[in-house]
Amino acid sequence: MTSNPIRHITVDARDAVKVATFWAAVTGYDLHDESTAEEALLTPPYPDAPGLLFIAVPEGKTVKNRLHLDVQPPAGTRDEFVEQMTAAGATIFEDHRKPDGTGWVTMRDPEGNEFCVERSAAERAADPAQP
Structure with a gap:
């Protein structure tokens, strides 16, 4: 394999942009211009690193993360x-x-x-x- 096979790490969120903005501060990734409250993408400044994709879901988090x-x-x-x-x-x-x-x-x-x-x-x- 010549490149990283993981394109995105996806996270469920109630407010995709709010959570993506927080994670941009954590990672130094950039919030993609076309991000919306329903789907927000952070693009990595590092070659071959996966993006972080935040998808809006109606339910809140209720149990410990498995990842x-x-x-x-x-x-x-x-x-x-x-x-x-x-x-x-x-x-x-x-x-x-x-x-x-x-x-x-x-x-x-x-x-x-x-x-x-x-x-x-x-x-x-x-x-x-x-x-």
Whole structure:
């Protein structure tokens, strides 16, 4: 296989543009010009990365996600990124940070979809003995 076979990762949403706008802040992806409240697409700035597609559905989220994204902060630290995501509308669901600086934070986007924030690449490189 010569390219990534995954074209989009699709997420159900009550308000597709609202949730897509939040995820644009998380990922640095761009909101496609033709996005609507029913269908919003985030296009990646990275070659061969899948887009994120948000499709409006009438029902709200009621159970834990069976699939979620693990996010590595593109700059700064995990804790700074958690603060940025909280300011953008996310909430902390479960905090798995450890006293030694390892661990992650499980968060929820504005509609309750879970995602995890891990340590940044720079944080892991500074302490290669820790995952």
